[in-house]
Amino acid sequence: MNILAISGSVRKDSFNTALLRTMQPLAPPEMQIEIADISGLPLYNQDSEGTFPAVAQALKDKVEAADGIIIATPEYNRSVPGVLKNAIDWASRPWGKNSFAGKPVLIMGVSVGKLGTAVAQSHLKQIMVYLDASVIGQPELYFGPAHELFDEAGNLTDVSTKELLTKALGVLASRTA
Amino acid sequence: MNILAISGSVRKDSFNTALLRTMQPLAPPEMQIEIADISGLPLYNQDSEGTFPAVAQALKDKVEAADGIIIATPEYNRSVPGVLKNAIDWASRPWGKNSFAGKPVLIMGVSVGKLGTAVAQSHLKQIMVYLDASVIGQPELYFGPAHELFDEAGNLTDVSTKELLTKALGVLASRTA
Amino acid sequence: MNILAISGSVRKDSFNTALLRTMQPLAPPEMQIEIADISGLPLYNQDSEGTFPAVAQALKDKVEAADGIIIATPEYNRSVPGVLKNAIDWASRPWGKNSFAGKPVLIMGVSVGKLGTAVAQSHLKQIMVYLDASVIGQPELYFGPAHELFDEAGNLTDVSTKELLTKALGVLASRTA
């Protein structure tokens, strides 16, 4: 069971990327979680579709090959970061070759405030339904404020968060099987 | 009256960019519409905020200086294109220095299908309300299918679309005054 | 295969109700489609949860018993009608006894304009993802303008619409099996 995880933030000490790293050892034994790097993608431009840029094709291939997807998204201006949407736009193209179709998708996020990126996730879930993914609705995963969950070294230390992540991975595994 | 117009598409023959060019001569005499170029922006990264990249700062300065904003957005995967959201994310930062606050914003879009980017615009309007802009609700501007409105050279030729754009520019002018 | 269909409009000559009636004979032989009546529901009030009103309990029982759900929604003010949301609120309660969980849900709508209730459907899909339903993302079913699809007696006569409905029923059947 090959899972591709995408962080919506490209900053070095991103809490969302840290969340994904925390999940790797929590996964059931049959599940491998690889974290994608979306920081090197160009801005999507339909004019480039004929010859997909190599980094965009590499991301698309990883989505295509995955049995399931995890997305940890920050909330920028009450929506999905442009950088994350840009990665999704590349992997959904060209028209008719959307690589998310049929795949189970687990969506989550952590914020410095208490909302836990809930509004951004509502947009992301709509987008993923359109892309014909199998969006996992429950449990919802809204984590925050980050400083109550992570230590100063950026490691997730909150026990109940880890338990919820483990439960969510179980749901993802059952959908992927 | 200095209006900044942003197209959510960076492809060369974008219908949305063409829509903005069509509006320039339709504007009332006191209004100047400048079309921003967002194709050269890097992906937003909070780590770069200390020293804003020059192209991001240039966009932010234009938003800051404008009396009003027009955004013509395509719809990618039933939401705003990543490339457009990325531009908005840059201009909204750093925290506490959101450059859209208080400005009237006119939102529109054209699509090859009949929906006219209505769902993407619903996300964009939410984002702009969060950014404390004065979002113009009516008239709504959902244009499509594009091939019924533009000629083969990519010029908007539909008369009722031009009339609606002229009406919308009047609303923008009254909000900006 | 027992499908419950809900129309978001309670007016007598509703196009959305007509759409559901059109689907009944298009269903595959193993599928029965019953159309629910939501017009007699009281406004949801948490104070009444202890003793669910009989009409609300009857709706909840039908949702509970169904193998799958179809919802045809009008768009009121770019969202789901209050009357439809009220029915969903009843069937989702009391807390912990949400009757939509795990069920495949097919969402559609018809409007007098060209948008085909796309924005309302985007809200409805979010709601149904939260309710842990298995939301069918494709095909999307945005029908309009109604007068091009229905005859004067209110019967759906458009052939390609019927074909798309038949295709969608096939997807629903495969998800329900």
Add this chain to the structure above:
Amino acid sequence: MNILAISGSVRKDSFNTALLRTMQPLAPPEMQIEIADISGLPLYNQDSEGTFPAVAQALKDKVEAADGIIIATPEYNRSVPGVLKNAIDWASRPWGKNSFAGKPVLIMGVSVGKLGTAVAQSHLKQIMVYLDASVIGQPELYFGPAHELFDEAGNLTDVSTKELLTKALGVLASRTA
């Protein structure tokens, strides 16, 4: 300055209704806040538009007469309660006689959880933009968990919440003037 306040919950001990009652004495001297009662409205039915039911007409008249609107909304299934949407649907009709147009609208909500009805408010803000209201984007008003803000008698006791409400009323007053 005549403000109409609408609570999206009709239960007796609603936190959202309590929030509105708390605001009445916090309002600036020139502002009167009347709380509407939406519990007696029938379900909206377009067939009844010719002769608006008296309770619906009474609500519509109050919206029409108000200089500004406050809405305190619970979140039901990550959207606006059906009961609230039903009230908005009535006041927006008949077509062409939407009573919210041009009015400043302040949106808020309180929940038992930490999200403070943020996702429901995102839907409500979209709806109000469509209705051509002047939606106040900042400050955002997401209150919760309720038990940390209200005492056992249901009175809002949290000082910083009262300060934020007072600030928001000031913004509403400046938009209404």
